[in-house]
Amino acid sequence: MTSSPPGAFTRDIPFSDADFRAIAQLAQQRFGLSLAESKKPLVYSRLSRRLKSRQVGSFTDYLTLLERSEEEAERLELISALTTNVTSFFREKHHFDTLTQRLAEGLAERASSGQRVRIWSAGCSSGQEPYSIAMTVLEAVPEAARKDLRILATDIDPKIVHKARDGVYSAEDVAGIPAPMRGKWTKATDASGKTYRVTQALKDLITFNELNLMVEWPFRGPFDAIFCRNVAIYFDQETQRRLWQRFSAMLNPDGLLFIGHSERVTGQALKTLTGFGITSYRKARTNVPPALQ
Ligand SMILES: C[S@@+](CC[C@H](N)C(=O)[O-])C[C@H]1O[C@@H](n2cnc3c(N)ncnc32)[C@H](O)[C@@H]1O
Structure with a gap:
């Protein structure tokens, strides 16, 4: 893992290694995505916006919310947040x-x-x-x-x-x-x-x-x-x-x-x-x- 020095980026919502692993496991099981530990800051920055928009105070609560059957739209927000849509006409x-x-x-x-x-x-x-x-x-x-x-x-x-x-x-x-x-x-x-x-x-x-x-x-x-x-x-x-x-x-x-x-x-x-x-x-x-x- 490329661990960031303390204070390298500030987090207003706590994000533990266990939270990251749980998100990575969900992304792997549902979407086949492989999230390396080095992506932790990126995952935090993208997902903390989702937590704020859903007014959820912790990643544990967000993970619980994602398990609910009626939260398909949020699961899709999750994949939008974790992947990039970069593309162009006649690419390659x-x-x-x-x-x-x-x-x-x-x-x-x-x-x-x-x-x-x-x-x-x-x-x-x-x-x-x-x-x-x-x-x-x-x-x-x-x-x-x-x-x-x-x-x-x-x-x-x-x-x-x-x-x-x-x-x-x-x-x-x-x-x-x-x-x-x-x-x-x-x-x-x-x-x-x-x-x-x-x-x-x-x-x-x-x-x-x-x-x-x-x-x-x-x-x-x-x-x-x-x-x-x-x-x-x-x-x-x-x-x-x-x-x-x-x-x-x-x-x-x-x-x-x-x-x-x-x-x-x-x-x-x-x-x-x-x-x-x-x-x-x-x-x-x-x-x-x-x-x-
Ligand atoms: C970087 S874009 C590539 C677009 C285009 N193929 C190109 O090369 O320009 C990657 C796309 O893959 C989609 N994607 C990621 N995981 C996927 C999955 N499990 N099933 C289907 N599409 C997925 C993303 O939503 C995103 O739009």
Whole structure:
């Protein structure tokens, strides 16, 4: 543990090591989050705001409150407080270049001929990731909305899913969209040009839903591509290994998995997923180990 010297930060609500461990255990069990001891000051600073807003005087009382069945909204506030929603349009652009290439190599043709194509943005935050996917898809398959091509976008945090569904972003946010696409797929909400709304054509391709990746998923896929980037980084190693395995099982043969720049697929999933490029993986076509294909 990196223990802070006494008085390194002041706490107006007592926060013992036992309180921290209890919060960390709850976060691990419910959301798969792994909170290192070094996160203690951050956890305090974020959660003490929740205690104040709920007028709860101690972390013990807050933990008791979180156990109540009617406190689902507070449990979701907890995960909002413990994770970050940082995201951007076309983040790690090479993943979108790979998707463009895959579309050109047959996926677009499959969609155009009416076959089922599915893409999942798992941990979509405020929507920049699925909208970037939708722009990439519509550049390759302009008629996608009339075909059986759909994007599923999910996140555990209901507030962020609401924002994603809304699709309104600041001028700074949309500056990350390559210029020709920006004019085509976003429109200023008023004459000030301070905020932009993504077009209905993008929204028509995407279904937004709340989903905790730790629970059973209410769909069977299969998907042709899964983006789960900068999400598993919060999970412990065992939870990550299980997640990669579950994603692999959800992918079509030749399906793609894109993960965050500091993440790596580990464990059993490597029997079916082959790495290529930066943080991109492809599902094997058969059960034959990738090395023998
Ligand atoms: C840093 S953002 C990543 C957004 C986007 N994928 C990207 O790379 O730009 C991480 C997101 O993961 C979500 N998240 C964290 N734990 C989750 C869980 N157990 N199930 C689903 N989403 C989760 C958070 O709510 C947050 O929106």
